[in-house]
Amino acid sequence: xxxxxxxxxxxxxxxxxxxxxxxxLQPYLPIxxxxxxDALFGGLRAKLDGLFDDKVxxxxxxxxxxxxxxxxxxxxxxxxxxxxxxxxxxxxxxxIFSNAAAIRRHxxxx
Amino acid sequence: MTAPVHPPGRRRPDESMTLLVxxxxxxxxxxxxxxAERRAAAERAGLPSRRRGPGVAxxxxxxxxxxxxxxxxxxxLRAPQAEVAAARxxxxxxxVDRRAEVDALQRQSVALSDQVEDLQHTALASEDPALLxxxxxxxxxxxxxxxxxxxxxxTLSDGDxxxxxxxxxxxxxxRDADVQTVVNALWAAGAEAISVDDQRLTSLSxxxxxxxxxxxxxxxxxxxxxxxxxxxxxxxxxTAYARSGAPxxxxxxxSRYGIESSVTPQSDLSLPGVGNQTxxxxxxxxxxxxxxxxxxxxxxxxxxxxxxx
Numbered sequence: 001x002x003x004x005x006x007x008x009x010x011x012x013x014x015x016x017x018x019x020x021x022x023x024x025l026q027p028y029l030p031i032x033x034x035x036x037x038d039a040l041f042g043g044l045r046a047k048l049d050g051l052f053d054d055k056v057x058x059x060x061x062x063x064x065x066x067x068x069x070x071x072x073x074x075x076x077x078x079x080x081x082x083x084x085x086x087x088x089x090x091x092x093x094x095x096i097f098s099n100a101a102a103i104r105r106h107x108x109x110x
Numbered sequence: 111m112t113a114p115v116h117p118p119g120r121r122r123p124d125e126s127m128t129l130l131v132x133x134x135x136x137x138x139x140x141x142x143x144x145x146a147e148r149r150a151a152a153e154r155a156g157l158p159s160r161r162r163g164p165g166v167a168x169x170x171x172x173x174x175x176x177x178x179x180x181x182x183x184x185x186x187l188r189a190p191q192a193e194v195a196a197a198r199x200x201x202x203x204x205x206v207d208r209r210a211e212v213d214a215l216q217r218q219s220v221a222l223s224d225q226v227e228d229l230q231h232t233a234l235a236s237e238d239p240a241l242l243x244x245x246x247x248x249x250x251x252x253x254x255x256x257x258x259x260x261x262x263x264x265t266l267s268d269g270d271x272x273x274x275x276x277x278x279x280x281x282x283x284x285r286d287a288d289v290q291t292v293v294n295a296l297w298a299a300g301a302e303a304i305s306v307d308d309q310r311l312t313s314l315s316x317x318x319x320x321x322x323x324x325x326x327x328x329x330x331x332x333x334x335x336x337x338x339x340x341x342x343x344x345x346x347x348x349t350a351y352a353r354s355g356a357p358x359x360x361x362x363x364x365s366r367y368g369i370e371s372s373v374t375p376q377s378d379l380s381l382p383g384v385g386n387q388t389x390x391x392x393x394x395x396x397x398x399x400x401x402x403x404x405x406x407x408x409x410x411x412x413x414x415x416x417x418x419x
């Protein structure tokens with residue numbers, strides 16, 4: 001609950017303050033957003049499963065974003081940035097899909 | 111990769127794809143289950159399961175920061191890149207500026223070549239009137255002088271299929287060969303001067319495709335309608351043009367690709383000149399009077415008057 005409230009406050013703060021992300025971080029934004037989506041869907045599913053926990057949600061959210069950005073950074077340094085981005089997107093995409101399917105089953109019983 | 115030890119016969123058939131199986135079958139972070147277990151254990155032990163105090167504050171701050179970060183990242187990714195737009199604007203301005211520069215220089219060039227021609231004429235008028243007459247005719251035929259007179263106007267328009275937003279059909283566009291066919295038929299029908307979309311054709315003009323655009327003398331023509339103006343005896347030209355292969359060709363284009371075309375006689379057309387062209391061959395005027403350009407089409411200039419600006 002706290003996590004959801006905090007996220008909403010954060011989004012509203014973003015709307016009001018209109019912060020800009022530093023240029024150095026911009027290459028990692030797309031992957032970070034995909035990772036955040038994965039964490040959000042995971043959290044929603046956990047909520048529906050009755051397993052939700054604020055701390056686990058926030059830690060997984062944070063680590064998802066940081067690890068995804070780090071993998072892309074590492075890939076860029078090694079010259080396989082595009083491939084590693086694809087790998088991250090594939091894995092996170094599959095997870096988002098399965099979690100979304102579980103949420104759908106919960107909501108529509110189908 | 112070392113597989114975990116299984117008794118033989120209980121090996122999973124998809125053992126070699128553990129990574130994918132893991133991703134597919136356990137999309138939920140195992141942390142959630144562990145946390146739920148811990149909570150249940152704490153409840154069984156009679157401990158308070160709810161966090162409070164500083165822990166809650168830390169969680170709230172982290173959540174706010176994550177919300178802020180994710181939202182601003184998403185916003186930044188969605189927004190049109192300011193630098194890209196600015197760069198595009200700079201390029202657009204440059205194009206407009208350069209185009210204006212080109213126009214100004216072209217006007218200057220036309221004015222100067224008119225001046226040169228005037229001086230030439232005044233110099234020749236007293237010395238050699240016959241040569242002056244030849245020069246005037248040459249100017250009409252080679253396309254360097256602007257001309258007015260009656261003639262034919264042939265228009266070609268891209269078919270509708272070429273302009274559809276979703277799935278434009280390139281074969282419904284007017285091609286260079288189509289314009290060439292019309293122009294050649296008009297020359298053969300006795301045209302004395304022809305322009306395509308205000309580009310006067312000279313004896314050295316080329317009509318060709320570059321990508322999707324038709325170029326006349328390297329100047330791209332704006333589609334989708336192309337206007338070919340030809341000066342000459344409009345009645346005779348119309349008859350001769352109708353006898354040529356071009357109308358049948360255009361009809362074929364119309365029925366197969368939807369390319370529309372029309373032929374209209376006009377009593378008063380005026381075609382621009384291209385100004386003085388590079389002199390490639392010259393001989394002294396005393397040596398021979400028959401130094402007409404050989405590449406010019408057949409001509410009789412009875413209907414054509416040279417336009418003096």
